[in-house]
Amino acid sequence: xxxxxxxxxxxxxxxxxxxxxxxxxxxxxxxxxxxxxxxxxxxxxxxxxxxxxxxxxxxxxxxxxxxxxxxxxxxxxxxxxxxxxxxxxxxxxxxxxxxxxxxxxxxxxxxxxxxxxxxxxxxxxxxxxxxxxxxxxxxxxxxxxxxxxxxxxxxxxxxxxxxxxxxxxxxxxxxxxxxxxxxxxxxxxxxxxxxxxxxxxxxxxxxxxxxxxxxxxxxxxxxxxxxxxxxxxxxxxxxxxxxxxxxxxxxxxxxxxxxxxxxxxxxxxxxxxxxxxxxxxxxxxxxxxxxxxx
Numbered sequence: 247x248x249x250x251x252x253x254x255x256x257x258x259x260x261x262x263x264x265x266x267x268x269x270x271x272x273x274x275x276x277x278x279x280x281x282x283x284x285x286x287x288x289x290x291x292x293x294x295x296x297x298x299x300x301x302x303x304x305x306x307x308x309x310x311x312x313x314x315x316x317x318x319x320x321x322x323x324x325x326x327x328x329x330x331x332x333x334x335x336x337x338x339x340x341x342x343x344x345x346x347x348x349x350x351x352x353x354x355x356x357x358x359x360x361x362x363x364x365x366x367x368x369x370x371x372x373x374x375x376x377x378x379x380x381x382x383x384x385x386x387x388x389x390x391x392x393x394x395x396x397x398x399x400x401x402x403x404x405x406x407x408x409x410x411x412x413x414x415x416x417x418x419x420x421x422x423x424x425x426x427x428x429x430x431x432x433x434x435x436x437x438x439x440x441x442x443x444x445x446x447x448x449x450x451x452x453x454x455x456x457x458x459x460x461x462x463x464x465x466x467x468x469x470x471x472x473x474x475x476x477x478x479x480x481x482x483x484x485x486x487x488x489x490x491x492x493x494x495x496x497x498x499x500x501x502x503x504x505x506x507x508x509x510x511x512x513x514x515x516x517x518x519x520x521x522x523x524x525x526x527x528x529x530x531x532x533x534x535x536x537x538x539x540x
Contacts, residue, residue, distance in 0.1 A: 248499045249284045250275075251361040251387075253380060254370030255345040256289040256300050256314070257323025259484060259524065266484075266523040267303050269323060269345070270367050270395055273485045273524045277492035277514070279309050280527065286310035286361070288354045288383075290344040290376075292322035297344065313354045317344040327484060335484050339369070339397055346373035350382050358383045363499060365491075367393040368409060372400035384412045391415040393491055394422050403429045410444070415452040417491050423455050441465045454494060454508075456487055456515070464494070464508045471504045473512040476536065478520040485524020490515030513537045 254271035272287060279285045287309055291297030293316050300322060304311045323345050326338040348354075348370070358364055364387035371377040384390055392413035394406070406426060410416055418426070420437065427440040430447055434440055441453050445465060453465045461475035493514045497507030513536050517528055 247282060247284050248362040248496070249286075249360060250278055250363045250365065250495070250499075251286050251288060251358050252278070253288045253348070253364065253366045253383065254376075255323055255343075255367075256287065256291060256304070257325055257343065257345065258296055258300075259325050259327050261327050261329070261482075266525075267300055268325070268485060268524045270393060270485075270488050271365065271370065272300075272304070272309075273488035274365055274393065274492045274495075275304075275309050276307050276525050277489045278496055279307060281493065281496040283496055284310075286313055286357050288313045288348060288357070290315040290317050290320075290348045292316070292320055292344045293318050294322055296324075297322040310357075313357055315344075315349060317347050320344040320347055327482075329482050332480060334480075335482060337397060339400070341400075342373060345370065346376050348376040348379050350379040354379070354383065355386055359386045359388075361387065363387075363389045363391055363495065365391045365393060365495070366409070367395045368401050368406060369395045369397055371405050371409060377405070381408070381412075389414050391491075391495060392417070393488075394418045394426070396422050396425065407448075410448040410450065413448070413450055415454070415495075416444070416448070416450050417454045417456070417487075417494075419456045419458070419487065437463065438465075438470060441470075452498075454491075456490060458483075459516075459519075461512050462490065462508055462515075464504060466498070466504045469504070471508050473508045476513055476516040478516040480519050481522050483519050486515045486519040488524060489518045509537065 252271040252275040255269040461473040494511035
């Protein structure tokens with residue numbers, strides 16, 4: 247069992263017909279917990295009913311909520327989610343919200359120092375208070391995993407560069423890596439070449455790029471590992487990348503074969519895309535039957 251800390255936004259995803267508890271760091275935390283890890287979340291909620299429900303949900307799922315702060319001024323996070331006909335999501339992220347004001351304290355410093363891995367995203371650095379806290383915790387973390395999550399207008403090249411250079415592991419989607427590669431003056435258009443460029447530019451040893459229904463590519467110990475994706479009828483894509491990342495991290499931290507890790511992670515990502523909401527539950531039997539239907 248690994249001790250893992252997830253830092254960043256917790257919020258309500260509000261769909262046209264319903265709402266779900268989410269936020270990329272929380273989605274990652276919930277999937278990691280379901281895979282047998284000991285997970286803590288560092289975030290902030292508002293002093294409101296929506297915040298209470300998020301905390302109750304986190305506790306019920308077995309994730310450590312001791313480092314979930316309560317902000318007396320700012321409301322609990324909220325995102326309006328729009329789905330196109332193919333189930334792909336776009337987002338209207340309310341600002342400012344409680345998770346923009348995560349404060350540094352002895353409690354979150356200690357849990358970060360003790361963790362086997364510390365996971366953070368770019369969205370959590372959109373405002374000064376949470377960004378300053380994140381930068382301080384990155385100096386204490388042993389192994390740092392950066393989940394790139396580009397949401398306009400909430401990122402800058404300078405902040406992205408800081409967050410990438412701090413990381414031991416970076417996860418992009420294919421649009422994000424090409425956009426950032428262009429910002430950093432990459433002269434190549436190939437995916438593997440951009441991975442290598444960013445690995446060298448930021449001194450990062452492990453990089454993973456998701457490609458939607460076409461699977462993912464993992465650069466690990468100077469070797470590329472590929473999965474070409476699984477056939478699934480998409481319901482919505484919310485949280486699919488988060489579950490993919492959580493599964494990949496869990497497998498790699500436990501020393502599993504990288505090819506098996508990326509195959510299993512792609513399967514869980516596909517199953518999430520084929521379900522409603524970011525955090526559907528699956529048994530190991532469900533996943534193995536999906537990977538090997540015969």
